[in-house]
Amino acid sequence: MSTDARNKVAELIEQKYSRLIQHIAQEILKDACLTEDVYQEVLMKFILFHEDKFEMPPREMKNYLCAAARNTALTMAKKNGRIISAEQEEIDSRVLNMDLLDMEAFHDRYGFGPEVQELLAALDNKDKDILCLKYGEGYEDREIAEITGLSESAVRKRIYRAKLQMQTILLNHERGENDGE
Amino acid sequence: MENDIERKAEELLAAVGTELSKSREKYADAVLEGEKIPLFAEEKHRKSYRKISLRRMLILAAVLIILMGLFVTSVTGVREKVLNLFSQKGEVSTELSSLENRQFEGQVPEIEPGYLPEGYELVSESNEGFLFSKLYVANERENIYLSVQESESFSVSVDNETTKQELTRVNVYQAQLFYRDGESYIVWQVGDYIIDIAGTVPKEEMMKIAESVCLAE
Numbered sequence: 453m454s455t456d457a458r459n460k461v462a463e464l465i466e467q468k469y470s471r472l473i474q475h476i477a478q479e480i481l482k483d484a485c486l487t488e489d490v491y492q493e494v495l496m497k498f499i500l501f502h503e504d505k506f507e508m509p510p511r512e513m514k515n516y517l518c519a520a521a522r523n524t525a526l527t528m529a530k531k532n533g534r535i536i537s538a539e540q541e542e543i544d545s546r547v548l549n550m551d552l553l554d555m556e557a558f559h560d561r562y563g564f565g566p567e568v569q570e571l572l573a574a575l576d577n578k579d580k581d582i583l584c585l586k587y588g589e590g591y592e593d594r595e596i597a598e599i600t601g602l603s604e605s606a607v608r609k610r611i612y613r614a615k616l617q618m619q620t621i622l623l624n625h626e627r628g629e630n631d632g633e
Numbered sequence: 634m635e636n637d638i639e640r641k642a643e644e645l646l647a648a649v650g651t652e653l654s655k656s657r658e659k660y661a662d663a664v665l666e667g668e669k670i671p672l673f674a675e676e677k678h679r680k681s682y683r684k685i686s687l688r689r690m691l692i693l694a695a696v697l698i699i700l701m702g703l704f705v706t707s708v709t710g711v712r713e714k715v716l717n718l719f720s721q722k723g724e725v726s727t728e729l730s731s732l733e734n735r736q737f738e739g740q741v742p743e744i745e746p747g748y749l750p751e752g753y754e755l756v757s758e759s760n761e762g763f764l765f766s767k768l769y770v771a772n773e774r775e776n777i778y779l780s781v782q783e784s785e786s787f788s789v790s791v792d793n794e795t796t797k798q799e800l801t802r803v804n805v806y807q808a809q810l811f812y813r814d815g816e817s818y819i820v821w822q823v824g825d826y827i828i829d830i831a832g833t834v835p836k837e838e839m840m841k842i843a844e845s846v847c848l849a850e
Binding site: 468469471472476479480510511514515517518546547548549550551552554557558561562567568571572574580583584585586587588602603604605608609612614615617618619620622623624626627 | 638639641645647648649653661662665670674759761764766778792
């Protein structure tokens with residue numbers, strides 16, 4: 453990517469998405485300097501690894517930046533010893549806000565029932581990132597690994613586990629329905 | 634029936650991914666418009682985490698008191714020492730390696746299986762500091778996944794209805810074995826580390842693999 457193109461990307465992200473990255477990083481790190489570091493790191497990674505996605509659709513861009521900003525901030529928090537152990541445990545285990553997820557859509561659009569709630573409860577934040585990027589945006593495992601800070605094999609393992617969990621949940625529901633008949 | 638479940642599971646994962654993606658777009662739009670939307674859900678478990686931390690602190694304090702106050706090595710102490718060893722049974726002798734004398738430079742120890750069923754090949758390996766893993770694959774669909782991680786960060790959920798389980802031993806360590814048709818999962822602890830292996834192999838094969846695990850050279 454040429455310097456001009458890089459500057460354009462940096463400008464685009466600065467104008468349109470800086471607030472989003474900073475909001476997420478600040479909520480995790482609660483430190484203006486580290487938040488700025490996260491912003492710069494996310495920006496740099498985007499420029500380095502996504503020159504082919506310069507004109508990424510807005511939804512994909514927002515999803516990418518949400519996942520990248522949160523995972524970069526968490527990694528930075530760990531590296532800087534910013535969060536002491538008990539708080540770290542707490543922040544790692546806190547569930548992402550799901551208020552904006554359209555639960556009715558699972559029934560109305562896809563014909564699924566309560567099994568969705570069970571699956572969501574069984575997934576952690578990184579699993580959700582992976583599903584969102586893989587199925588929502590069509591990313592490759594390698595790309596997801598880079599965004600989430602996991603190895604490619606860890607991404608594959610999590611997808612495999614999610615599938616197994618889903619099959620178990622579906623089987624249980626089918627058995628429950630058959631027993632009820 | 635099995636294929637049907639697999640297909641449905643795939644469809645549901647795709648639906649979850651798609652809807653999560655849409656919800657994140659809504660979240661991003663709201664933040665970009667200046668709304669203060671919390672990133673994380675309301676904390677329902679804050680109290681319980683504090684309790685756990687407090688309990689851990691009490692346990693740690695108790696252990697420190699015991700360590701500082703006792704000069705006589707207890708029976709538990711001896712067992713702890715023994716349990717920090719990896720044993721590798723050879724034809725002539727059994728090799729014992731201690732975890733304590735190894736320097737892992739902030740990473741979990743790297744291990745490898747001494748035995749694998751025929752046809753399995755290593756396709757990936759990673760050490761992320763807190764988690765070391767290896768994935769072996771045979772015939773594209775059969776796999777064996779082995780990992781080591783710090784016991785503090787370990788957590789796993791296994792379905793009770795579809796999976797049988799039994800308490801067993803991997804060499805000197807107590808282990809939990811889960812299995813169902815052609816699939817099994819085993820987990821045990823060595824010192825501060827949890828080792829687990831999941832694979833598309835029957836439980837007898839899984840036991841052989843588990844017992845052959847040793848520190849990588």
